[in-house]
Amino acid sequence: MxxxxxxxxxxxxxxxxxxxxxxxxxxxxxxxxxxxxxxxxxxxxxxxxxxxxxxNHAARSLVTRQSGAVAVIIAEPEFRIFSDPFFEQQVRGISRELTAHDSQLVLLWVEGPGDYERIARYLGGGHVDGALAFSLHDDDGLPALVHRSKVPTVYGGRPGAGAAAVPYVDCDNRGGARTAVRHLVGLGRERVAHIAGPRDQTSAIDRADGYHDVLFDADPALTARGDFTVDSGARAMAQLLERAPDLDAVFAANDLMAAGALRVLRERGRRVPQDVAVVGFDDMVTVAAAADPPLTTVRQDVEGMGRLMVRLLMRVLNDGGDRGPGAPASVIMPTELVRRASA
Amino acid sequence: MxxxxxxxxxxxxxxxxxxxxxxxxxxxxxxxxxxxxxxxxxxxxxxxxxxxxxxNHAARSLVTRQSGAVAVIIAEPEFRIFSDPFFEQQVRGISRELTAHDSQLVLLWVEGPGDYERIARYLGGGHVDGALAFSLHDDDGLPALVHRSKVPTVYGGRPGAGAAAVPYVDCDNRGGARTAVRHLVGLGRERVAHIAGPRDQTSAIDRADGYHDVLFDADPALTARGDFTVDSGARAMAQLLERAPDLDAVFAANDLMAAGALRVLRERGRRVPQDVAVVGFDDMVTVAAAADPPLTTVRQDVEGMGRLMVRLLMRVLNDGGDRGPGAPASVIMPTELVRRASA
DNA sequence: GTACGCCGTGAGAGCGCTTCCACCCACTCC
DNA sequence: GGAGTGGGTGGAAGCGCTCTCACGGCGTAC
The missing domain is CATH 1.10.260.40 (lambda repressor-like DNA-binding domains)
Known part of the structure; x- marks a missing residue:
């Protein structure tokens, strides 16, 4: 009592x-x-x-100068946020690992560049011990801003060339793409097309690179570009069909675009996988397994990546500012080909 | 300088x-x-x-005894979390509104009942001024636990009968369902089936009630039950087709199940909407618009609901413990029928 | 011209905690 | 047996802020 x-x-x-x-x-x-x-x-x-x-957390925090909280900065453009359970899984992994480290997760949702000021102020305010951010477009100003705030940060996804050397966690986009394309080639396909993602996203670039690693002399007509949405995938597929009617396989840089491609192929009477084999990327639960036919795709362990981000951050935090044996290395996680009916 | x-x-x-x-x-x-x-x-x-x-936030918080933070408690069972951008939109709305109120969002991800202890301790620790939670299954212990922690809380979704009278924000599930079914009837359909959701979720119950409001003498053979997943929708559709081969319309309690139904209808050679008209619920971006044919569905303003939850909470917080003019009323938001090709 | 009141300002206490430092008490070693 | 050692414990000083309260100066009313 x-x-x-x-x-x-x-x-x-x-x-x-x-x-x-x-x-x-x-x-x-x-x-x-x-x-x-x-x-x-x-x-x-x-x-x-x-x-x-x-x-009393406030009192403790006042004297220790540690908040016991980590900011997760979400700044995805709308089209991706809404259509991608990706984010959810990653946050889930982050949350789990943070709990294991007795830290709290403060969600910072960035409402476009006009909102950066607020984020900077918050980070600068010492409310959090560290931050987790996701790399977006090459030209995004957020990384620079976060960097200036001096808050230790780990990125999800390889930042673009413009960014400073920062620790990040990413999946093996390039290797995964290679596996996908090799699978298609192994199936005997000779005209393998690629639906690429946006030029300014490293994941898209890396996946395209993987495609070219295997098909180094690929016909340029066999590549079309989308923006990771279903519709853009459909448009790209239509283009490809026009430019190279003899194509017999497609590697799409993500599942959403693969789904769009599937739709167009069906409309044009091409059977999948008999006439055209299709492989996606991400193994998005709602899309890949539900597609018709179910999509063969490259799976990445998104939740695991989230957890790894936290571990990396904790290492930075514990090494303190002493710069230890250099900044902790980034981590690249393996991918796995998931075979379903489409290829 | x-x-x-x-x-x-x-x-x-x-x-x-x-x-x-x-x-x-x-x-x-x-x-x-x-x-x-x-x-x-x-x-x-x-x-x-x-x-x-x-x-310095800690110092201020120490004396004011306010944290300036609100917990968002996420406790969805996996199957839903992973497949539903719903959560994302809602959190986005919450985040936006919280920012407008200068409050931080602390994400609490509940890892099943075994994790309740931790959540309770956290809430009891005075780390947050209030909490936002989502109602799940009727028999979930979380609401009771949250209630005991004395932290002012607003729910998303009407809590089950077991819960105490708590403020919540929900969409007009019943009214939306009525609209959907009336639309089908208006199309001249005479054998309108219903694919219902889980018995223990109020949203599913309310939607089924809406169906019966319009079709109060509906043939029981015209109702099958799923669990809000694509596969369960497919199974339910197969059942319905067997029990009532003459059905000419289906109202599914969510888009995922509608997508499953669509697949089965296609497999069985039923044309949509000519032979069977289909209406879903939620207007899930990745599913409804991408379905083949695109799904007619009931849209709810999920982000708006998130924002409203915050406003309601802020009102509770400002009224203090003085119980003002009684606990603030809950809010039901209107829905809207989105007509696409499937009905 | 004096008394009263009010508004604006500063001094200081204290929120609950960690942590430095001094102290004390074994215990060991010469 | 006395001095030295070291680990365990308590006293007390803040961490940076808010807010009460006392004070001083000015304006108003009598």
Missing amino acids: PEQPAGSRPTLEAVAARAGVSRATASRVVNGGAGVRRPLADKVREAVEELGYVP | PEQPAGSRPTLEAVAARAGVSRATASRVVNGGAGVRRPLADKVREAVEELGYVP
Whole structure:
């Protein structure tokens, strides 16, 4: 039965009094108990239990100068955000790992460049110990801004060439693309087309590079560009069909565009996979498995990437500013080809 | 050119010194400046600017006993989380509105019932001023737990009968369903089937109720149940076709199940909408518009619901514990029928 | 011309916690 | 047996902020 003054939570002071020790000792026990003799420590823990003591985060944070929170900066352009469970899985991974590190997740949703000022102020305000951000377009100003705020940050996805050398976590876009294209070639396809993503996104670039790694002398007519949306995939497919009616396979830089391609192929009477084999990328749950026919695609462990981002950040945070053995290396995660009916 | 001791951020003290006023006055200006004469206030603001002063949140929070943060509790079962941009939009709306209220968004991802303990401790710890949660299944223990923590909370989605009377924001599931079914009837359809959602989710129940509002004497053979996934929709459709081969329309309780239904109808050679008209619910971007044929569906303003949740919470927070004119009423938002090709 | 009141300002206490430092008490070593 | 050592403990100083309260100066009313 707690016996503090009603309406307010018990303080360390109260715990100390009840345990018959000083506040200093009580504090030590609450924070792990190193250097406190057993019987005393037990008495304190008992008092904590009885009083239902929960440390006041603000007070602790005030003196330790640590917030115990990490900002997750979301700045995806709308078209991607709304149509992509990707984000969700990644945040889930981040959340899980953060919990394991006793840290809180503060979500910062960026409403376009006009909002950067606010983000900068927030980060500069010392509300969070570190930040996790996602790389977008090459010309985005966010990374520079985050960098200036001095808050340790780890990126999801390889930042564009413009950005400074920052730790990031990405999947092996290029290798995954190679696997996809090799699979198509292994199926005996001889005219493998590529529906590429936006020029200014590293994931799209890397996937296109993977395509060219395998098909280094590919006919330029076999490549069309989309913007990662279903419609753009459909348009690209239509273009390709016009430019190269003899194509017998398509590697799309993501599942959404592959779905668009599938639609156009069906409309034009091309059978998948008999006439044209199709491979996507991402293994987006709602899209790939639900497509008709179900999509063969390249899977990446998005949740795992989220977790890894947190681990990397924690390492940076623990190394402190001492720059340890250099900034922690970035991590590239493997991908996996998921075979379904489309190729 | 800031002139504080290197490495540490300027404090109010520094601002006050530079402006030649007391810390108290500086504080007043920083917090709106009420009751401070113009010239002094200007001097303080100038000092703030020059020093690049940002208030220390922990210190402020320690004395005001307010965190300026709101928890968003996510506890969806996996199947839904992964396949539903719903969550994303809602969080986006919440984030936007929270920003407008100068509050931070702390994301609490619940990893199943075993994780409730942690959530309770966090909420009880006074880290947040309020919470936003989503109602799930009737038998979920979370609402009770949140309620016990005394943290003011607003729900997204009408909580089940078991929950106490809590403020919530929901869309007009029942009315939307009525509109959908009336549309089908208006098209001249005479055998309108329903693919219902899980029994223990209020949204599914309300949508089924809407169906029965219009078709109060509907043939029970015309209703099959799914669990809001694509596959379950397909299974339900197959069942319906078997039980009532003469059906000429289907109202599915969500778009995912409608997509599953579409697939089965196509496989069985039923033309949509000529033979069977199909209406979904939610207007899920990736699903409804991308379906073949594009899905006629009921749209709800998910982002708007998110924003409303925040406004409701802010009202509760501002009314304080004084219980004002009773707990704020819940809000039901209108829905809208989006006509595409499937009906 | 004096008394009263009010508004604007500053001094200072204190929010709950961590942590430095001094102290004390074994215990060991000469 | 006395001095030195070291680990365990408590006292107390802040961390940076808000807010109460006392004070001083000016305006108004009598």
